[in-house]
Amino acid sequence: MLDKSKHAPGYGSEKTHKQLKIRAHHLCCIQGFQGYGYSPAFVANMRTVISDIKAFPSRPIKLVSECDAICISCPSNRECSTLRSAYSHKIKNMDLVLMEKLNIEEGTVIKAEEAFRLINSKLNNASDIEDVCQICKWKKKCLWYMQTAR
Numbered sequence: 504m505l506d507k508s509k510h511a512p513g514y515g516s517e518k519t520h521k522q523l524k525i526r527a528h529h530l531c532c533i534q535g536f537q538g539y540g541y542s543p544a545f546v547a548n549m550r551t552v553i554s555d556i557k558a559f560p561s562r563p564i565k566l567v568s569e570c571d572a573i574c575i576s577c578p579s580n581r582e583c584s585t586l587r588s589a590y591s592h593k594i595k596n597m598d599l600v601l602m603e604k605l606n607i608e609e610g611t612v613i614k615a616e617e618a619f620r621l622i623n624s625k626l627n628n629a630s631d632i633e634d635v636c637q638i639c640k641w642k643k644k645c646l647w648y649m650q651t652a653r
C-alpha cells in the first residue's frame with residue numbers, strides 16, 4: 504500500500520487538490536514508465552509525479568502541450584521549450600494528436616483517473632498509439648506502448 508505521507512513537497516495534499524500541469528502525451532508515458540529516463544534527476548522526478556498521482560488519483564490535471572511537471576527535470580527541457588526547434592514542434596504535436604483523439608481542448612482540467620480511463624478506452628488500436636508516440640525513442644522500454652501497440 505502506498506504511504507501517503509511520502510508524497511513530494513510542492514504537490515500539495517489530497518485536501519488541497521493542487522492542480523498538476525501535464526503534457527497530454529505524458530499521461531501515456533506515466534502508464535508505461537519502468538524506471539528508464541533521460542537522467543537520474545528526470546527519473547527521480549518522474550517517480551515523484553507518478554507516486555503523487557497514485558496516492559491521489561483524483562488529482563486535477565491540466566492538459567497542456569508545453570513544458571510540464573515532468574519536463575522540468577529533463578535535460579531536453581530547453582530544446583523542447585524552444586518554439587522554433589523542430590524537435591519541440593514534433594513533441595508538441597504528440598500532445599495535440601492525443602488531445603484531438605480524446606476530443607479534449609488544451610487547458611482542460613480533468614481528474615487523473617478520468618484522464619487515464621479516457622485514454623485507455625479511446626486509444627485501443629496500434630494505429631492510434633503510433634499516431635501519438637511518433638518519434639519517441641522509449642518504445643522498447645515503455646509498458647504502455649508495448650501492451651497497447653500490438
Ligand code: SF4
Pocket residue numbers: 528529531532533535635636639640641642645646647648
Ligand atoms: S512510447 Fe514513448 S511517447 Fe509513447 S507512451 Fe511510451 S514513453 Fe510515452
Ligand code: SF4
Pocket residue numbers: 526573574575577578579580581583594
Ligand atoms: S523530452 Fe521534452 S517533452 Fe519529453 S520529458 Fe524531456 S523536456 Fe519533456
